[in-house]
Each structure stands twice: as structure tokens, then as C-alpha cells.
Amino acid sequence: MELSSNLLRGLQLLGSDNLSDLEYEFLVGAAFRIVTKQMDADRLDDSEPLAELSQIIVKQAHTTILSIISLCVRANNDPRELENIFEENGFSQDRISKFVEYYIEYLQPLKTIISSTGFHFPHITDVEWRMDLLLKSDSLEKENTPLFFIKFKVMEYGIPTYKEFTATLSQMQDLVNILQDATSALERLDLFI
Amino acid sequence: MYVRIARKVELHPEVIEGGVQALAYLFFEASKMKVRGNDFRESLLVLAFPDDLNDLLLHVYMSIRRDVRQLLSEMNYDLPHYKDLSWRLDVQVASRMSRGEANPIFLLNIKTQEGPNEVVQTLQTDYTNLKNVTDKLQEALDQVKQPYVRRIARNI
Numbered sequence: 209m210e211l212s213s214n215l216l217r218g219l220q221l222l223g224s225d226n227l228s229d230l231e232y233e234f235l236v237g238a239a240f241r242i243v244t245k246q247m248d249a250d251r252l253d254d255s256e257p258l259a260e261l262s263q264i265i266v267k268q269a270h271t272t273i274l275s276i277i278s279l280c281v282r283a284n285n286d287p288r289e290l291e292n293i294f295e296e297n298g299f300s301q302d303r304i305s306k307f308v309e310y311y312i313e314y315l316q317p318l319k320t321i322i323s324s325t326g327f328h329f330p331h332i333t334d335v336e337w338r339m340d341l342l343l344k345s346d347s348l349e350k351e352n353t354p355l356f357f358i359k360f361k362v363m364e365y366g367i368p369t370y371k372e373f374t375a376t377l378s379q380m381q382d383l384v385n386i387l388q389d390a391t392s393a394l395e396r397l398d399l400f401i
Numbered sequence: 402m403y404v405r406i407a408r409k410v411e412l413h414p415e416v417i418e419g420g421v422q423a424l425a426y427l428f429f430e431a432s433k434m435k436v437r438g439n440d441f442r443e444s445l446l447v448l449a450f451p452d453d454l455n456d457l458l459l460h461v462y463m464s465i466r467r468d469v470r471q472l473l474s475e476m477n478y479d480l481p482h483y484k485d486l487s488w489r490l491d492v493q494v495a496s497r498m499s500r501g502e503a504n505p506i507f508l509l510n511i512k513t514q515e516g517p518n519e520v521v522q523t524l525q526t527d528y529t530n531l532k533n534v535t536d537k538l539q540e541a542l543d544q545v546k547q548p549y550v551r552r553i554a555r556n557i
Contacts, residue, residue: 284501326496329508332526335534337541341554347473350435352557354545358483358538362524371522373513375483377545383483384542387535390488394505394528 211279216297218272223299226265231257233306235266239273240314244321280311281318287311330369334361356380428462432469438462481515507531 211219222232234257241247252258258266280290287308294304338357344350353376360371375383403421407414431441441462445455486509493504509524526534544550 282498282500322498325498328506329523329525331530332509332524332534333530335537337538339541339544339550341550341557343557345474345477347433347477348470349433351474352554354550354554356541358541360524360534371511371524373481373483379483380538380542383486384535384538386486386488387531387538390490390507390509391528391532391535393490394507 211293215272215275218268218275219293219297219299221265222269222272223294223297223303227261227269229302231261232269232303234258235269236273236307236310239270239277240310243274243277244314244317277311277318281315281322330362330364332360333363333368335359336361353377358383424458427458428465429469429473431462432466433473435466435470479514479516481513481520483511484514484519485512486510 221227222235227235234255238247238252238255242249242252252266252270253263276290276293279285290308290311291304294307299307336359340355340357342351342353342355356375356377358373358375362369362371403414403417407417410417436444438459442455442459445458450458488510489508491506491508493502493506495501505528507526507528509526510521511524512519512521514520
């Protein structure tokens, strides 16, 4: 795996004696927690265990860890590859196993976050419907036809919006037929179900 | 137009205009109330027209009734309603943030009529959500066959 020179320098720092084992462990744990939104990034600045270190070192170590995490999860690396990277850069066995431990623990949530990052069209997640019987209106009496109200719940970058419209009986039948066509298209291909 | 017809039948154009408007009103009201053929004929008896004229009026009424009702329903305020749906199935194999993962994605183009505008919106969904949505809407459609709904529709 090709690593940039910045990253290599960062790795030198991370594996060196400039960081104590305790500080290293705290930084690694914090990085994983920050990426999975379990911890606020601001808390890193005034954390107790890192009081001895300068801001610059903390920043560099933090970004290095994040880069490694992002590279490995993106490429779907297994822990063996991760170990190789650290061994090549002279990390102690203890530090390697600490990192890998966290990596394995957080791999699934990281994958979820990464797969939902990226651009896509607004995503339909749910539908609500309501059926009315239209009796009459000011221009037409004796309608007596069913009227459906359909509301799609659409997620757009984490923000829910709604797409709402009505349909008569025949329009509804059309719609349902087309949707069933679509679902059976994938079922016929027999993949990923 | 009224003047031309009036000249042909040698009547005053205002008479023609009045007659046409009266007939239009008659047909519109009858279509609006969805008056049955017999009832329509009976109400014409009040006017003491000759029988063949009544038959003619009934014939015209029955033939245009459906179209007039269609026209009247469009005149009412229009809620945004469904027009068309096209779909397509893609498989996403990679993106900047993920490699080596195959994700089937459905793209849906929903066309709705919102007042005078035709709105097209492109949305996406995956198989699970699509199946869920389809099942729920099928359930909605099945409600029409429910005895409860049938009873209400019949008794109104």
C-alpha cells in the first residue's frame, strides 16, 4: 500500500518514544470514537492524558491515525495488512495489537458510516397511505370513488422530507404494478437478497 | 357564430344565445348530479316539449354525460396527483469512499401533476425499502375489496 510522505512521517511519530504508551492508547481510542461520533473532536484539546504533549504533536498524531483508519476501511483491508503497515514503520508489538484491537471492534460501524458517505439521490425509506371515499365536490356530485393519499418518506443527507400526492383507483393500480415489476426484476436476478 | 345561425333560421341572435345557454345549463346540472336517464326525461316533461325532442335531448345527454363529468372534475381544485413512474436498477460497485462492494440501487422517476405543472422527481431506494413500499401500497389497494368499504360505498 502506497503511503504519502506526510503519512510516513506521522507514523514515525506515532511509533516513537515521543509518545508514551498511555498517550498512544488514548489517542488511538479517541480517534476511533471521534470518527464514529461517540466523542466530540473538541474534547481532544483539553484531555487529561494528553496534557504533557504539545498541540502540534497531538494534531499530527490524530490526523495520522485518522488517515490510516480511512485508508484501511475504504480498501476493505483485513487486520493482517494493518499489522504490516505498522511493522514496516517500527511500531512495538504492544502498540500494533492495541490498534488492531480497536480496528476490529469499530470496523462494522466504520463501514456503515463510509458507505453512507457520498452523493446519491434522495432515498425513499418509508411510505404512508390513506384511502378516502370521495363523495362530492362543489362542481361534481355523486362521485363515490376511492381516492388514495400517498406520502413517501425521503431521506436527503440525513434530513427527512416528504413527497406527497394523490391517486385514483386506476392510477394506484398502475403504480403498484410498476413497483412490483421493479421488485421482481431484482428477485429474478437472484442476487443479494 | 350566433349571428350566422340566427340568419339561417331567421330568428334573433339573442334568442339563439339564450337557447344555447339554457341547454348548456341543463346538461351541466344534470351531469353534475349524475341524473339517470328516466329522471332526466321526467324532468323534461315540465317543459311540454314534443316527444321526439325529449328523446333527442335524452340521447345527447347520455352521450356527453361522461365527458362533462370529466371536465367538471378537472375544474375543481387539483391536489398533486400521480401521473407516471419509471424505474431502473443499477449496481453501485465503487465510490470514492468504498471499493469492492456491490450495492443494487433502484432509481425511480416519479411524475406528478401539481396544478398546471408536471413535476418530475428522481429518487432512489434499495431492495428492502422498495419491497416494503410495494407491499404497503398493495395493502392499500386491497382495502377496496374489503367488505366494510364495499358496504359504505353501496349505501351512500
